[in-house]
């Protein structure tokens with residue numbers, strides 16, 4: 001399991017700074033999560049102002 005960032009993302013970058021395993025990077029129009037790195041901690045979902053990261 002990994003979290004995925006939906007199209008609600010406004011590319012603020014807040015989640016990338018708080019991911020403990022640096023799984024989040026800036027993508028094309030939104031941020032993206034590397035499913036190979038994500039440990040499902042939920043930090044990104046908890047801090048995102050848009051509710052963009054969702055458990056897959």
Ligand code: SF4
Pocket residue numbers: 005008009010011012013014015016031047048049050051052053
């Ligand atoms: S915190 Fe939310 S809106 Fe900001 S970059 Fe991450 S997913 Fe996108």
Ligand code: SF4
Pocket residue numbers: 003018019020021022023024033037038039040041042043044045053
């Ligand atoms: S759920 Fe945790 S490990 Fe996965 S991308 Fe979000 S902050 Fe990083």
